[in-house]
Amino acid sequence: PLTSLIPSAITRQIEFKLVKRGFQFNVMVVGQTGLGKSTLINTLFASHLVESKGRTEPEVAPRATTEIHPQSHVIVENGVKLRLNIIDTPGYGDQINNDGCWDPIVKYIKDQHSAYLRKELTAMRDRFIPDTRIHCCLFFINPTGHTLKPIDIVVLKKLAEVVNVVPVIAKADSLTLEEREVFKQRVMSEMLHNQIRLYPFDSEDNDEEELQLNERIREMLPFAVVGSERTVVIDGKPVRGRKNRWGVINCEDERHCEFVYLRNFLTRTHLQDLIETTAQIHYETFRSKQLLALKE
Numbered sequence: 626p627l628t629s630l631i632p633s634a635i636t637r638q639i640e641f642k643l644v645k646r647g648f649q650f651n652v653m654v655v656g657q658t659g660l661g662k663s664t665l666i667n668t669l670f671a672s673h674l675v676e677s678k679g680r681t682e683p684e685v686a687p688r689a690t691t692e693i694h695p696q697s698h699v700i701v702e703n704g705v706k707l708r709l710n711i712i713d714t715p716g717y718g719d720q721i722n723n724d725g726c727w728d729p730i731v732k733y734i735k736d737q738h739s740a741y742l743r744k745e746l747t748a749m750r751d752r753f754i755p756d757t758r759i760h761c762c763l764f765f766i767n768p769t770g771h772t773l774k775p776i777d778i779v780v781l782k783k784l785a786e787v788v789n790v791v792p793v794i795a796k797a798d799s800l801t802l803e804e805r806e807v808f809k810q811r812v813m814s815e816m817l818h819n820q821i822r823l824y825p826f827d828s829e830d831n832d833e834e835e836l837q838l839n840e841r842i843r844e845m846l847p848f849a850v851v852g853s854e855r856t857v858v859i860d861g862k863p864v865r866g867r868k869n870r871w872g873v874i875n876c877e878d879e880r881h882c883e884f885v886y887l888r889n890f891l892t893r894t895h896l897q898d899l900i901e902t903t904a905q906i907h908y909e910t911f912r913s914k915q916l917l918a919l920k921e
C-alpha cells in the first residue's frame with residue numbers, strides 16, 4: 626500500500642529550492658517520560674545522519690524537568706541535504722499535580738513565533754530570517770490499548786491551537802496488530818469528540834493529488850511506531866531493530882510498524898506543507914493577535 630507516498634519530482638525540486646535558501650525544519654517531540662521520544666529521534670535519522678550539533682554526548686545526570694533543548698542535524702534524504710532541528714521536551718504529566726505542566730512547551734512554541742515577529746517588524750530589510758518556529762509536533766501516545774489520558778487531551782488541545790500536531794502511538798510493538806487498529810480508531814474518535822484539530826489541513830490551494838495524500842495520512846493516524854538505538858543485522862543488512870526472545874522487530878519494515886511511513890511523511894511528502902502551514906496558519910494567527918493587541 627501507499628506507493629503514492631513516493632515523492633514526486635516536483636516535491637524534490639521545491640525541496641532543493643528550500644535547501645538553497647538555507648531553510649530549517651523544526652520538529653518537536655512531546656509526551657510522557659519513557660515513551661521512547663529520544664529513541665525515536667535517534668532512529669529517525671540513524672541511517673541518514675551527516676552531522677549533528679547540540680548535545681549528543683551521553684547524558685550523565687538526569688535532564689532537568691523544565692529543560693527544552695534543540696539539536697541540529699544535517700541529513701541526506703533522497704540525495705537532498707536537510708537541516709533538521711529536533712526539539713526534545715521533558716516528559717510531562719509525571720508529577721502528582723500536573724497543572725500547567727504543558728506551559729513550558731506551549732511557551733517555547735509561542736516564543737519562537739514572537740521572536741520571528743520581532744525580526745519581521747524590525748529587520749524588514751533582512752532577506753532571510755532564521756526560522757526557529759516549530760513546524761511539527763510529534764505527540765507520543767502511551768500504547769495502553771484503552772483510551773487517552775485526560776491530561777493528554779488537555780495538552781493536545783493546547784498544542785493544536787499553536788502548532789501542527791501529529792500523533793504517534795509509542796512502542797507499538799507492545800500491541801498486536803488487531804489491538805493496534807482498535808486503539809487507533811478509538812484515539813481518533815476521541816480526538817474528534819474533543820475537537821482536537823490535527824494536521825494535515827486541506828486548503829483551497831491543494832490539488833487533487835495533495836488532497837488524496839492528506840486523506841491517506843488521516844486514515845493512518847496515529848502512526849504506530851517502534852524505535853531502537855540498536856542496530857541488528859537482517860539479511861546481511863544493518864537496520865534499526867529490537868531483538869527479544871521470540872524474534873526481531875525491524876523498525877524499518879512496514880509489516881512490523883509504521884516508522885517508515887512517519888519518516889516519509891516528515892522528510893518527503895509533507896515537509897514543505899508542514900513549513901507552509903506553520904507560516905500561513907499558526908504563525909499568522911499569532912501575528913494578527915499580537916498586532917491587534919498592539920493597536921489597542
Ligand code: GDP
Nearest residue numbers: 658659660661662663664796797798850851852
Ligand atoms: P523518553 O523518555 O520518551 O525519551 O524515552 P526513551 O527514548 O528514553 O526510552 C525509554 C525506554 O523505552 C528505553 O529503555 C528504550 O529502550 C525503550 N523504548 C524506546 N522505544 C521503544 C519501542 O519502540 N519499543 C519498546 N518496546 N521499547 C522502546
Ligand code: MG
Nearest residue numbers: 662663664713
Ligand atoms: Mg527523552
